[in-house]
Amino acid sequence: MLPIDPALLTPRHQGGPVYWVAEDEGSNTIIGSVMGLNHQKAFNDPEKGSSLWCLAVDPQCTRPGVGEVLVRHLIEHFMSRGLSYLDLSVLHDNEQAKALYAKLNFRNLPTFAIKRKNGINESLFLGPGPQADFNPYARIIVEEAHRRGIDVQVDDADAGLFTLCYGGRRIRCRESLSDLTSAVSMTLCQDKSLTHRALKAAGLRLPAQQRAGDEAGNRAFLEEHKQVVVKPLDGEQGQGVAVDLRTPEDVQSAIEQARQFDTRVILESFHEGLDLRIVVIGFQVVAAAIRRPAEIIGDGRHTIKQLIEAQSRRRAAATDGESRIPMDQETERTVREAGFDYADILPMDQRLAVRRAANLHTGGCLEDVTAILHPVLSDAAVRAARALDIPVVGLDLMVPAADQPDYVFIEANERVGLANHEPQPTAERFVDLLFPHSLPVHI
Structure with a gap:
């Protein structure tokens, strides 16, 4: 959602909108909101109507039915004030919202509306984009490129492969992995033992690590560190990762599980804390988020x-x-x-x-902490990107808190997902890096 400028809003007592929020009493967090307008107060509507605007539910919310409760409450609020009806508009492809409103007995009306262009509906004012079913990590980049007038060629939508062309410059991408990333830098990220060596040489803080071997060697590593992590040497999206293992039996079982994704498996010392993802683009921190399991x-x-x-x-x-x-x-x-x-x-x-592993692909969620990121963590992330000599990278650290300087590096992702980092401009900064001449000129 985009923030609203309070200066542009009419106060409620002068006919401005009414807001309702849903709060999770267990965590004291806001998990949803809805805005409604009383037409009779706003412009003396003779039909005594009302309208719903800006229904939003936190995508990380674990409680069902939040949106439905907010809509029902708004309807009851306006009914109690003698209003006759409530209307709303919804984007044509928002199937989830349309299903909710159908469940609540809203009816489709044949009507014509004129919309002003804004940051939410801007894509509707553009010409047709590439007709391909990209995943969210490729789509967020393709849509930003299309918005700037950059030509998008679909190479393989299922694999997230596309080519961007602008002003004689041509760059191939697989999601956020582009021609700008060298094969050596990609290898340094994919092989977790090479990542460990490169970051250790740069003086960064890392967990103890060794290759999984015979049971005696694995047991000795567990006895030394008490709690360990098992992961494939070359893996992504949390596949085959098991954390906080404390018994030889669990370690051996996790090793066998990890070998389904890579026959080479590593052991690392386990460190308590929060899982922090930092996105670095062009050797600058663009976004930081706590990943929760x-x-x-x-x-x-x-x-x-x-x-x-x-x-x-x-x-x-x-x-x-x-x-x-x-x-x-x-x-x-x-x-x-x-x-x-x-x-x-x-x-x-x-x-x-x-x-235990806080990975988005295994049901985890992200909480943006860019504004409070400690300078030591920001500096460490940039140093890591330079040590790997990679222009776009996602760095994973274990930290006690995002605003504290302590950390332990876990791994680096050469094809970092740029989606789900709202409100940070990850896709915009990525396209800036690829095509700096596509930036608007400010006089």
Whole structure:
């Protein structure tokens, strides 16, 4: 959502809009909002109508039905004031919103409306873009390029491959991985042991690491560090990663699981803290977000398995299918270590983390912390990008808090996802890097 300029709003007592917010009493966070307008107060509407504007629900919200509750409350609010009806407009392709309004018995009306161009509907004022079904990480870049008049050639939409052309300059991309990233830099990120060496040589703080070997060597590493992480040497999206392992049996089982994604597996010392993702573009920090693992909230009625499946569906809907909670061995282990199993009924309002790794693709969510990022963390991220000599990279660190200087580097992602970092301009800065001449000229 875009912030509203308070200076442009009419006060409520003068016929301005009314706002309702939904607050999660467990976390004291705002998880939804809706704005409504009383037409009779605003412009003496003889039909005594009202309208709904700006329904928004936090995409990280784990509670169902927030949007429906807000809409129902707004309807009841205006009905209690003697208004006759409530109308709204919705973008033609917003299927989720259209389904909600149909459920609440709204009717489609044949009408004509004139809209002013703004940051929300700007794409509707552009000519047709590339007709391809890109994933969100490619689409956010393609849409920004199209908005600037940069030609987009679709190479393979399923693989996220496209070519951008502008002013005689031609750059191929796979999502945020472009021709500007060298093969050597990509290799340094993909191979986690090489990443470790490069960052260690740059004087950055890292966990202990060794290649998984025989059971005796793995056991010795566990005995030294007490808690370990197992991950494939070359992997992404949290696949095959198991964290906070404390027994030789769990370590060996996790190694076998990781070998499904890469026969080479590494062990690392486990460090408590928050999972911080920092996006560096052109050797400047563009965005920072705390990544939180998937969790569910009990309702006293449904089993843990049912709650996980429901939350997975919500995360998939909020991320165009990119985020889901896998019902795998790691999820089962996390639930079991918390003292539950899939068939248990989770008590009302009790929160339960169902993954240990905070990865978006396994149901996790992002909380933007760019504004409070500690300068030491920002400096460390830039130093890491320079050590890897990579122009676009996502760096993962474990930190006690985003506004504190302590950190441990975990890994680097050469094809960092630029979506889900709102309100930071990740796609804009990426296209700036590729085509600096496409920037508007300010006189």
